[in-house]
Amino acid sequence: MARLSEILALEMGASPAKARQIRAAAALHDIGKQKIPKSILNKPGKLDAHEFEVMKTHTKLGAEMLSSIQGTLGEMARTTALYHHEWHNPAKGGYWGVAASALPDYVSITAICDVFTALVAVRPYKGAWPPEEALAYIQKQTGTQFSDELARVFITLALHDSRVTSIFSEVMKD
Numbered sequence: 001m002a003r004l005s006e007i008l009a010l011e012m013g014a015s016p017a018k019a020r021q022i023r024a025a026a027a028l029h030d031i032g033k034q035k036i037p038k039s040i041l042n043k044p045g046k047l048d049a050h051e052f053e054v055m056k057t058h059t060k061l062g063a064e065m066l067s068s069i070q071g072t073l074g075e076m077a078r079t080t081a082l083y084h085h086e087w088h089n090p091a092k093g094g095y096w097g098v099a100a101s102a103l104p105d106y107v108s109i110t111a112i113c114d115v116f117t118a119l120v121a122v123r124p125y126k127g128a129w130p131p132e133e134a135l136a137y138i139q140k141q142t143g144t145q146f147s148d149e150l151a152r153v154f155i156t157l158a159l160h161d162s163r164v165t166s167i168f169s170e171v172m173k174d
Contacts, residue, residue, distance in 0.1 A: 002027035004113040005106075007163055011153050012109060025076040026110040029084045032062025042124045056095050059085060076106060084111045087145045101147065112138065112146050112154050131158065 006023035014022060033041060036058050040051045047055060062081030069077055083103050087094035094100075100108045119134035129137075135158055142151040157164045 001029075001110075001113050001117040004117065004164060005110050007161070008109050008113060008150075008154060008157060009106065011157055012105065012150070014106075018106075021073055021076055022106045022109060024073055025080040025106060026113065028062070028066060028077045029080045029110050029114060030058065030062065031065050032058035032060065032081060034065075035061045044124050046125065056085070059083070059095060076104070079104060080107050080110050083107045084114055086111070088147045089144050092144045108147065108150055112150055115141075115145070116154070116158070135159070 002023045005026035006019045009019040009022040010016065036055060040047065040054055043051065059082050063078040066074060066077045066081055068074075083096070083098060083100075084107055085095040086098045086100045086103060086107070088100045088108070090097045090099045100111065116134050116138060119129045119137060120131055122128045135155055138146065138151055138155060142148055146154075
């Protein structure tokens with residue numbers, strides 16, 4: 001997921017140095033899940049309302065866990081951890097009601113890569129989706145969960161870039 005974020009960042013116009021920082025921040029985006037009870041993380045079914053509220057705290061816990069990282073990378077990692085579940089249209093979804101457009105682009109880059117890789121990977125609560133279905137989901141969420149431009153670039157990469165398709169193959173093996 002982190003490498004995918006780096007590739008997408010480059011395609012969205014980030015410099016190579018900035019794309020590497022995005023990759024590093026993306027790699028830490030879910031660190032707060034370490035503090036979520038395993039009974040919730042590994043639950044095979046849908047989370048109930050209370051469990052979902054606990055799960056949402058992984059974003060705040062992650063930002064807190066990353067508080068000792070200094071400089072630009074620290075700020076990027078904390079912001080990514082805290083806001084990677086925010087939507088383009090916060091009235092339709094997201095954790096904290098912040099519009100993704102009000103956040104740095106690297107958060108949305110990480111978010112779309114996180115969603116796609118979660119969809120194509122096996123999770124305790126679901127089987128792996130075929131990449132085509134995951135891309136259809138991304139397309140359906142364009143304008144709601146993801147910005148039009150970000151979704152368009154991501155889908156184009158997913159369909160035509162061998163660096164990206166090889167990553168999908170690896171994710172689906174896990």
